[in-house]
Amino acid sequence: MNQVKRALVIGGAGGMGAAGVKSLVKAGWQVTIADLSEPDVDLGSAAFFKTDVSSDADLRAAVEGSVKILGGLDAVWNNAGVCLLGNAETMKVEDFDKSYLVNVRANAILARLVVPHLRTAGGGSILFTASGAGVFIAPGVMPYGVSKAALVAMTRHLALEYGKCGIRVNALCPGWIDTKFNTPSWELFGGRETFLEKVPASIPLGRMGTVEEMGDFVRFILSPEASFMTGQALTMDGGESLRAGATR
Numbered sequence: 001m002n003q004v005k006r007a008l009v010i011g012g013a014g015g016m017g018a019a020g021v022k023s024l025v026k027a028g029w030q031v032t033i034a035d036l037s038e039p040d041v042d043l044g045s046a047a048f049f050k051t052d053v054s055s056d057a058d059l060r061a062a063v064e065g066s067v068k069i070l071g072g073l074d075a076v077w078n079n080a081g082v083c084l085l086g087n088a089e090t091m092k093v094e095d096f097d098k099s100y101l102v103n104v105r106a107n108a109i110l111a112r113l114v115v116p117h118l119r120t121a122g123g124g125s126i127l128f129t130a131s132g133a134g135v136f137i138a139p140g141v142m143p144y145g146v147s148k149a150a151l152v153a154m155t156r157h158l159a160l161e162y163g164k165c166g167i168r169v170n171a172l173c174p175g176w177i178d179t180k181f182n183t184p185s186w187e188l189f190g191g192r193e194t195f196l197e198k199v200p201a202s203i204p205l206g207r208m209g210t211v212e213e214m215g216d217f218v219r220f221i222l223s224p225e226a227s228f229m230t231g232q233a234l235t236m237d238g239g240e241s242l243r244a245g246a247t248r
């Protein structure tokens with residue numbers, strides 16, 4: 001008989017994270033959520049941990065609390081991130097530092113905390129949300145793009161290091177997904193309506209992705225169905241990267 005799988009989803013209260021939690025719960029997983037704020041609706045999770053990923057202590061409490069409540073962990077997904085913009089001259093230096101803290105360092109600390117538990121479980125899956133901007137170069141997003149590229153590199157290091165323990169590590173690299181995370185980006189186009197008039201036309205599939213599409217993909221990546229996939233930057237962008245830079 002298959003054992004019930006257990007996951008911690010960080011940044012799981014909203015957007016893609018919440019959709020991933022829903023998809024996992026629907027498939028019978030036991031899930032805990034860590035986030036800055038509680039979900040607006042009941043997602044069926046076993047517990048919520050108020051967490052800022054830039055705090056090592058918060059991350060530790062979420063991981064150790066989840067292990068205690070679920071009896072162990074088989075998968076961890078960190079979807080929390082920050083998007084700060086600019087080029088070498090226009091960016092704020094503190095934004096560059098914050099991008100590193102939230103998008104890179106927090107994931108390194110998280111891996112350090114969860115690897116021993118996944119090893120105890122006989123293996124498992126770690127997923128970080130990186131970005132298409134971490135794989136393909138776009139103008140005006142240096143703090144964000146550089147930090148997400150570093151996260152993709154860290155994904156590969158971890159996958160190489162811990163494959164022998166049965167631990168798979170992958171990076172999700174979304175294109176435009178319809179969440180509130182993009183509100184500042186829409187403003188750069190003059191608002192959401194103008195964005196929708198201009199951008200989807202240059203995406204081969206002609207639209208933004210939905211959180212449900214991402215949630216179901218994440219459930220697949222975390223599950224044993226994806227048991228031979230590790231160290232990958234998994235792009236989900238409607239084909240936008242086929243003409244990288246065209247919309248950004």
Ligand SMILES: NC(=O)c1ccc[n+]([C@@H]2O[C@H](COP(=O)([O-])OP(=O)(O)OC[C@H]3O[C@@H](n4cnc5c(N)ncnc54)[C@H](O)[C@@H]3O)[C@@H](O)[C@H]2O)c1
Pocket residue numbers: 010011012013014015016017034035036037051052053054079080081082083102129130131132173174175176177178179180181182
């Ligand atoms: N939406 C997109 O188009 C897109 C594209 C590429 C990459 N991403 C990445 O996806 C992630 C954002 O996901 P989303 O689009 O579903 O956004 P979202 O804003 O809808 O959800 C993000 C969730 O993370 C939580 N969160 C934010 N900062 C946190 C922190 N410091 N500690 C703990 N929780 C925190 C938020 O409260 C929220 O519940 C980021 O890592 C971002 O870089 C998004």
